[in-house]
Amino acid sequence: MYRVLITGINGYISQYLYLTRPNHLEIEGASRQIDPAFIEYINPQIKLHTLSLEDDIQLQLKNIKTDFIIHTAAMANLSECQKNPEQARQINVKATKSIAKWCAQTGTRMIYLSTDIVFDGEHAPYSEDIIPKPVNVYGKTKLQGEQAVQNSMGNFAIIRIALTLGRAKFNRINFIDWVMVKIKKGEEIPLFTDEYRTASAVKHLAQNIWTIALSDETGVFHQFGASRLSRYDIGNLICKELNSGMDLIRPVKAADMQDCPRPLDVSLTTHRTVDGKKLILPGIDEVIKEVVQ
Ligand SMILES: NC(=O)c1ccc[n+]([C@@H]2O[C@H](COP(=O)([O-])OP(=O)(O)OC[C@H]3O[C@@H](n4cnc5c(N)ncnc54)[C@H](OP(=O)(O)O)[C@@H]3O)[C@@H](O)[C@H]2O)c1
Known part of the structure; x- marks a missing residue:
């Protein structure tokens, strides 16, 4: 073994x-x-x-x-x-x-x-x-x-x-969990409109x-996933899927966060294969139902 x-x-x-x-x-x-x-x-x-x-x-x-x-x-x-x-x-x-x-x-x-x-x-x-x-x-x-x-x-x-992205199983808070807690509490959700990830x-x-x-x-x-999306886009997808919280989302720029310089678009692509196949994952927009469960 x-x-x-x-x-x-x-x-x-x-x-x-x-x-x-x-x-x-x-x-x-x-x-x-x-x-x-x-x-x-x-x-x-x-x-x-x-x-x-x-x-x-x-x-x-x-x-x-x-x-x-x-x-x-x-x-x-x-x-x-x-x-x-x-x-x-x-x-x-x-x-x-x-x-x-x-x-x-x-x-x-x-x-x-x-x-x-x-x-x-x-x-x-x-x-x-x-x-x-x-x-x-x-x-x-x-x-x-x-x-x-x-x-x-x-x-x-x-x-x-x-x-x-996806719900944390034990003692951790993922972005998805954070957005969902904010929706439940009715709190404002500040999300970057200009920071893109796959x-x-x-x-x-x-x-x-x-x-x-x-x-x-x-x-x-x-x-990485196949879709290039900002956190703002992802937040909107989550709210839409849960049918609530759209009015809580506040668009912000990455530069508004003073804590750390952030690269704006780190979308990935690949030329590597494993056993002859490219291992590209579905975009979050395609699997949003699964990640909020
Ligand atoms: N999550 C993402 O979106 C993401 C994206 C890109 C890359 N990554 C990379 O993927 C890896 C896993 O990320 P994750 O999100 O699963 O991170 P995570 O939930 O923060 O887990 C990190 C783990 O490292 C342990 N750790 C931290 N400091 C330690 C120390 N001094 N000694 C021993 N253990 C220590 C933590 O232990 P404690 O539980 O005791 O704190 C925890 O078990 C990381 O290398 C990260 O750079 C993550």
Whole structure:
């Protein structure tokens, strides 16, 4: 049986990786805190390891044996990264480098989740062969994480994913959940009209991550939905689907948010195939019913 270790097992995308896991895999999870409620939720049988990305990684991984790692754990909040660049470098760059070194030493395949935010937003759509030029700390540290993986070994897949949408399953709030809470409370919903992403549905994305992870393909892959939409467009789709809240949406410009520079259009495209097929996901407009459920 193939063994896989998922870092950040309690994170948003990991929750869906767990839900869509192929049957023939033995899954182990790593998390900085082993939350008893999470163990109860996920499966009391799954083997969990403690892994803090701010402590000695090699030491913590010493007794772990696995065929591949899906490294999802990261400091993934743009604003937090901008406020705490040193911590972002430690978590997104140095820890990724240590995990990559450990993978190289142990012959473990490494799947690293990266982001569309590695691009500057001025030349969309971006395929895998465009050179990234991040404009904020989150994008810069995720790109340096990619470079650490590429420089450490050959058996890796870097998956740059677009904005990912769908209800969070456990202890997380996705954009969709945030909009739905606002509608319920009758609160104003400020949404960018000028920041474009090729968002995908998290369940479909998770299935494609497994396909790439289990293939023999290496290198960089883009994963995204087929439609280019702003958060304002997506908010309107959500409200329309739920038949409420349209009057609560307030259009805003990305520049109105002073916390962090944001690339305006990081729409992705791809020239990569896996087993002869391009893995492009449906646009959020096509699957909106599913993502609000
Ligand atoms: N969600 C998206 O739309 C999106 C888009 C593009 C790329 N990505 C990338 O996809 C990956 C997963 O994203 P996500 O949305 O699932 O993120 P998430 O829900 O924030 O999960 C991140 C995970 O990382 C863990 N983590 C953070 N700091 C840590 C530390 N110091 N030590 C150990 N673990 C730590 C978190 O643990 P705690 O639970 O203890 O905080 C959590 O389990 C990230 O690499 C992100 O850059 C996500």
